[in-house]
Amino acid sequence: MSDILQTSDLRKQYQMGEVTVDALCGVDLAVRRGEFVAVMGPSGSGKSTLLHLMGGLDSPSDGEVTLAGRRLAHLDDDQITIVRRRQVGFVFQFFNLLPTLTAAENVALPLLIDGKRIDRYSARIDELLELVGLGQRRGHKPDQLSGGEQQRVAIARALVTEPDIVLADEPTGNLDSKSGAAILDLLRRACDEKGQTIVMVTHDPRAASIADRVVFMRDGRLIRQLDNMGRQDESVQLIMDVIAELEL
Numbered sequence: 668m669s670d671i672l673q674t675s676d677l678r679k680q681y682q683m684g685e686v687t688v689d690a691l692c693g694v695d696l697a698v699r700r701g702e703f704v705a706v707m708g709p710s711g712s713g714k715s716t717l718l719h720l721m722g723g724l725d726s727p728s729d730g731e732v733t734l735a736g737r738r739l740a741h742l743d744d745d746q747i748t749i750v751r752r753r754q755v756g757f758v759f760q761f762f763n764l765l766p767t768l769t770a771a772e773n774v775a776l777p778l779l780i781d782g783k784r785i786d787r788y789s790a791r792i793d794e795l796l797e798l799v800g801l802g803q804r805r806g807h808k809p810d811q812l813s814g815g816e817q818q819r820v821a822i823a824r825a826l827v828t829e830p831d832i833v834l835a836d837e838p839t840g841n842l843d844s845k846s847g848a849a850i851l852d853l854l855r856r857a858c859d860e861k862g863q864t865i866v867m868v869t870h871d872p873r874a875a876s877i878a879d880r881v882v883f884m885r886d887g888r889l890i891r892q893l894d895n896m897g898r899q900d901e902s903v904q905l906i907m908d909v910i911a912e913l914e915l
């Protein structure tokens with residue numbers, strides 16, 4: 668399988684007045700097309716920063732991101748915007764829905780922004796809302812939805828363009844276990860049935876256990892990975908063993 672996403676010696680420093688924060692300290696990660704990768708590590712270890720750089724939302728201090736064969740550093744802002752819009756779906760840690768739009772309109776937003784005719788996609792929008800369990804909530808605005816429901820709208824929105832790559836930051840973080848399991852199932856199926864590539868940050872070993880591979884970060888570095896994950900119960904145990912061993 669070919670790599671759809673690669674980072675090489677990726678570094679990110681944030682300058683906070685006198686203080687320099689090393690958020691990423693040389694990350695090399697290659698993600699194969701159709702692969703499901705989970706990213707784990709303690710708070711502040713650089714997981715969100717990595718996801719943002721991989722999706723071209725922010726630029727590295729050094730090193731490189733190659734997305735679908737294109738080096739992001741070689742693209743101008745407009746080109747990056749188009750790659751992002753067409754090929755990447757984001758689920759953010761703090762879901763940012765537009766408050767004045769309904770659930771269905773929020774899901775449709777990436778299509779609208781890309782100049783698509785929404786009426787041609789109403790079946791897909793309805794299907795996605797059903798899949799995330801919000802078939803009865805399509806007309807609700809974000810402030811009429813619970814936090815978990817808003818998160819599910821954000822996931823439907825990330826999938827609506829059928830992007831090659833889905834970058835999801837704690838997509839089940841705010842969900843009860845039943846909704847969380849439904850979301851994980853949806854992501855797993857996006858991978859298995861549509862060949863989409865998923866990179867998902869999570870703190871939850873059970874969520875990570877559905878991935879094909881789990882990478883562990885600490886202090887801005889990848890320090891371990893578990894590949895060829897097998898049965899889910901065994902995988903959860905393996906992940907917990909690594910977390911204990913590395914004291915993450």
Ligand SMILES: Nc1ncnc2c1ncn2[C@@H]1O[C@H](COP(=O)(O)OP(=O)(O)OP(=O)(O)O)[C@@H](O)[C@H]1O
Nearest residue numbers: 681683688689690709710711712713714715716717
């Ligand atoms: N915009 C920013 N300006 C300055 N420092 C930042 C900024 N964003 C992140 N950092 C710092 O970079 C480091 C990595 O942050 P990041 O958000 O990537 O961590 P994380 O692994 O996603 O943590 P969490 O699990 O809490 O979401 C942290 O020390 C954080 O304080």
Ligand SMILES: [Mg+2]
Nearest residue numbers: 714715760836
């Ligand atoms: Mg984060």
